Amino acid sequence: MSRKEIRITGFGGQGVVLSGHIIGRAYSIDAGNEATMIQSFGPEARGSACSTTLVLSEGEVLYPYLQELDALVAMSGDGYEKYKDDLNDDGILVYEKDLVKPTLKEGQPAYGITSTRIAEEIGRVIVQNIVMLGFFAAVTDLVTKEQWENAIKDSVPAGTEELNLKAFRAGWDYFDEHYDGGKPAGQETASIPAEKAD
Amino acid sequence: MKTDPAGVLTGAHYLDGDFAAGEGAMAAGCRFVAGYPITPSTEVVERIARRFPMMGGTFIQMEDELASMAAVVGASWTGTKSMTVTSGPGFSLMMENIGLAAMMETPCVVVNVQRGGPSTGLPTMTGQADMMQARWGSHGDYELIAMSPKSPQETFDLMIDAFNISEIYRVPVLFMMDECVGHMTEKVIIPPAEEIEIVARKLTDKKPGEYWPYELNGGDIPEFARAGDGYHFHSTGLTHDYRGYPEMSAECQWDCVGHLVNKIHNNVDDIVRFEEEEIEGADVVVLTYGITSRVARLGIEMARDKGIKVGSIRLIVVWPFPEKRIRELAGKIKGFVVPEINLGQMVLEVERCAAGQAPAIGVPHPGGGVHDPNAIVEAIVGAAK
Amino acid sequence: MSAEAETQSAEAETQVEKREVQAEEHPVAPFIRMDRMPHIWCPTCGIGTVVKCYASALENLKLDLDKVAIVSGIGCTGRVAGYMNMDAFHTTHGRAVPFATGLKLGRPELNVTVFSGDGDLSGIGGNHFIHSARRHMDILVILVNNFIYAMTGGQNAPTTPLGANSSTMPFGNFEPPFNLPHLAASCGASYVARWTCLHIRRMTKAFEEGLERKGFRFIEIIAPCSTLYARRNRLGTGLNLLLFFVVFVEIQHGVDTREVGIAFQEKIICGKFVDDEEQTTFLENMNAHYERVLGDKYVSMPPEGGWIHE
Structure with a gap:
């Protein structure tokens, strides 16, 4: 049984939970698998570093919390610092280039995007998380582009679907433009390591 | 309906x-x-x-x-x-x-x-x-x-x-x-x-004047009348008779409280809900409920990899407790393992029902997270000895 | 006459008397569970008088008794629900008001009365009391104030006047008591009145008004407790207590409720203090608000309740 673990972190107001919700929805409902999302909840969730975790699996997710982190999406420096050590040596780092200055381990796949600036260019900085999501989607190839877009349409507030899809595609295209068909500069493959005992 | x-x-x-x-x-x-x-x-x-x-x-x-x-x-x-x-x-x-x-x-x-x-x-x-x-x-x-x-x-x-x-x-x-x-x-x-099938409130067929709110009419459950339908009934938190009138006596206490207990006892088999897995031939049975059942399945799989015959029973209805089933199993296995996110609660009930036929080994957790599956494996290994 | 003959004669007399009693029904008997008589209250207790006045109010108004429900808490007055011949609930100590809230919201067409004592409603139930008044919950609250926890044996109540003796203040009460009409009025009650057990007609009229008004209506009835309050405080018998009301009650309709606090063996101000017929109720406010913000999407609970049936 495949098991993949993801953590998304950022600061309050960046839409960390919505991003997690869309990933979970896309993977479980749209792609027919299982996805368990746990919000990091409590006083810390009100402060600067906000976080949500997902466990993805083709069958029932038994252990709902993280065991070995396969992918970290960091939208803020604080969040990155707080959780970077949890990431597997071969785990993927996806980060906001202007806000996170990563210290990478040898051979670690890492993908940066200027998602905040791109969102500003689109006209609404609030969709920064969806730009990041589009980028993450392109990096990881978890489900099809159509499934991602369905999950977004079903998750965002009514009337904002087009704006969010535009943001998603901007993030997706950024990957194609900057990472040459899936390879980060000087680095190897991007797929989340699978085939671990659940 | x-x-x-x-x-x-x-x-x-x-x-x-x-x-x-x-x-x-x-x-x-x-x-x-x-x-x-x-x-x-x-x-x-x-x-x-x-x-x-x-x-x-x-x-x-x-x-x-x-x-x-x-x-x-x-x-x-x-x-x-x-x-x-x-x-x-x-x-x-x-x-x-x-x-x-x-x-x-x-x-x-x-x-x-x-x-x-x-x-x-x-x-x-x-x-x-x-x-x-x-x-x-x-x-x-x-x-x-x-x-x-x-x-x-x-x-x-x-x-x-x-x-x-x-x-x-x-x-x-x-x-x-x-x-x-x-x-x-x-x-x-x-x-x-x-x-979606639901059970509607079953109202009495009796006419006002003939109805008493706690009359059993041979069944286990009294008939219900809604406030506002003209029955002019009385209901109280005091010990009461079939009319819903307070009566302070040991006899009435037997009838009233005995009924509260018996209406569940008499129907336990219809009320209990649990799920079993690989119970047949098991040496150890892990009893769980709620989130712990999922975490425990990891531990169970790990224990099976070690060659231990482990079955599981997951309570969906936790009260009333499936006493009869636990007693039955207790005669056939080496021990129960009961992981729960407390320092030992339902494990006491397992122990009571097993009545000395098989030990009930708790896997306590004080709360704030779920179990480390290894702790459950350890308990299973211990119980299988 | 032999002893045996005497007994037989006495029995015969009793039987005659019984027949006469059965033949001549008390005027409020239809409102009372006569199969539960005699009641448990002490001789000269004031609660029976309050019940009689409440029953008279129901009779005078010709209300559909099927749609009137009564809820009591615990204590001497807490037994009232048990004697009224309508849908009646004798609940837990202090919780009559929230129980009544559920009844009212579960079936909005019901006219719900809470009938309980000072300790029940203003002591253990005090928080429910003030919040129910604040939210203008559609219930009539009749509070019988005998200045003491009577059923449990005469302990100090939130209404015990300064200096009065109770079993838990054996050297006299030093805690200031509640001024209940002021508490109710300041929290938002739409109707506030106080009478004593002496004021049969005025009390009955207040109950009639209370039953017909909407929102949170509060009526305090000062009742004699000769068994405990009067005995502990050497105030004489029930008759002495009523005579005290004759002399010491002042009727002041519309008076500022800040003025109506009760001091030990001093004047008791009675009257109708608040009567705001314009005030909107919890249900009216909720329905109007949702209609305004949700428009056609709003579905209010039907008057006969939210039960789902074939």
């Missing part, structure tokens, strides 16, 4: 357990909810407060949990399906009127999204330490029904069952979630309304 479609949000949703509990209640026909905010349960009533105005339901935020539970008992006497939602500290306050609901034989549902205790404890983190309070929390002798879901989907499905069974036996049903399930978001499929 089929449920009222107004409360059913048919479709595939990505919902947390708290929202799923709210949706389950609305799908079950619940139309009155009184509650007081408390982490980690508040999202249940937030969901309901947002959706009730569109389906003829009334939500009221009361001044405390004492009032919430009292209002739920009052509302249920109008025939309107009623529920309240809380967590540990509020659950303690509700005990008074949970006893009233038991004594007045009032159908209702109480959701407890358990957190770590005692006192304020761990407001935002998980626990399963209210299990004995669910059984014994209010004073005096009584029986009620408690359930424990393992996922948001089961929370939705089981909530409908909770309302139905509460109607059938006229008891409060305690819906014992835990923070982990409450704040866990997963796929929840809500079926169309025409596929």
Whole structure:
């Protein structure tokens, strides 16, 4: 049984939970698998570093919390610092280039995007998380582009679907433009390591 | 009968357990909810407060949990399906009127999204330490029904069952979630309304003047009359006779309280719900409920890899306890392993039912997280020796 | 006459008397569970008088008794629900108001009365009382104030006047008591009145008004408790207590409720203090608000309740 673990972190107001919700929805409902999302909840969730975790699996997710982190999406420096050590040596780092200055381990796949600036260019900085999501989607190839877009349409507030899809595609295209068909500069493959005992 | 479609949000949703509990209640026909905010349960009533105005339901935020539970008992006497939602500290306050609901034989549902205790404890983190309070929390002798879901989907499905069974036996049903399930978001499929079977409040056929609210007429459950239908009945928290009139005597106490206990005892086989897996030929049986059942399955698989024959039994209804089944199994196995997010509660019940035939080994956890599966493996290995 | 003959004669007399009693029904008997008589209250207790006045109010108004429900808490007055011949609930200590709230919201067409004592409603139930008044909950609250926890044996109440003796203040009460009409009025009650057990007609009229008004209506009835309050305080018998009311009651309609606090063996101000017929109720506010913000999407609970049936 495949098991993949993801953590998304950022600061309050960046839409960390919505991003997690869309990933979970896309993977479980749209792609027919299982996805368990746990919000990091409590006083810390009100402060600067906000976080949500997902466990993805083709069958029932038994252990709902993280065991070995396969992918970290960091939208803020604080969040990155707080959780970077949890990431597997071969785990993927996806980060906001202007806000996170990563210290990478040898051979670690890492993908940066200027998602905040791109969102500003689109006209609404609030969709920064969806730009990041589009980028993450392109990096990881978890489900099809159509499934991602369905999950977004079903998750965002009514009337904002087009704006969010535009943001998603901007993030997706950024990957194609900057990472040459899936390879980060000087680095190897991007797929989340699978085939671990659940 | 089929449920009222107004409360059913048919479709595939990505919902947390708290929202799923709210949706389950609305799908079950619940139309009155009184509650007081408390982490980690508040999202249940937030969901309901947002959706009730569109389906003829009334939500009221009361001044405390004492009032919430009292209002739920009052509302249920109008025939309107009623529920309240809380967590540990509020659950303690509700005990008074949970006893009233038991004594007045009032159908209702109480959701407890358990957190770590005692006192304020761990407001935002998980626990399963209210299990004995669910059984014994209010004073005096009584029986009620408690359930424990393992996922948001089961929370939705089981909530409908909770309302139905509460109607059938006229008891409060305690819906014992835990923070982990409450704040866990997963796929929840809500079926169309025409596929949701609910038990409507069964009203008496008798005419006013011929009706007594606690007359048994040979059955286990008295017939119900709604307030406002002209029956002019009396109901009390005092020990009462079939007329609902107070009677202070040991004889009446036998009849009244004996009935509260017997109506559940006599129907245990219809009420208990549990799931077994690979019990046949097992040396060790792991007994779980709620989120712990999922974590334990990891441990069980790891133990099987070591060649140990492990079966499992997952309680869905935790009270009444499946005493008969545990006793049966106890004669056939080397030991029970009972992981739970408390320092030993349901394990005592397993031990009692096993009655010395097989040991019951607890795997305690104080709350604030779930078990390390290795701790469960270790206990299984110990039990198999 | 032999002893046996005497007994027989006495029995015959009793039988005659019984027949006469059965033949001549008390005027409020239809409102009372006569099968539960005699009641448990002490001789000269004031609660029976309050019950009689409440029954008279129901009779005078010709209300549909099927739609009137009564809820009591615990204590001497807490037994009232048990004697009224309508849908009646004898609940837990202090929780009559929230129980009644559930009844009212579960079936909005019901006319719900809470009938309980000072300790029940303003002591253990005080928080429910003030919040129910604050939210203008549609219930009539009749509070019988005998200045003491009577059923449990004369302990100090939130209404015990300064200096009065109770079993838990054996050297006299030093805690200031509640001024209940002021408490109710300041929290938002739409109708506030106080009478004593002496004021049969005025009390009955107040109950009639209370039953017909909407929102949170509060009526305090000062009742004699000769068994405990009067005995502990050497105030004489029930008759002495009523005579005290004759001399010490002042009727002041519309007076500022800040002025109506009760001091030990001093004047008791009675009257109708608040009568705001314009005030909107919890249900009216809720329905109007949702209609305004949700429009056609709003579905209010039907008057006969939210129960789902074939």
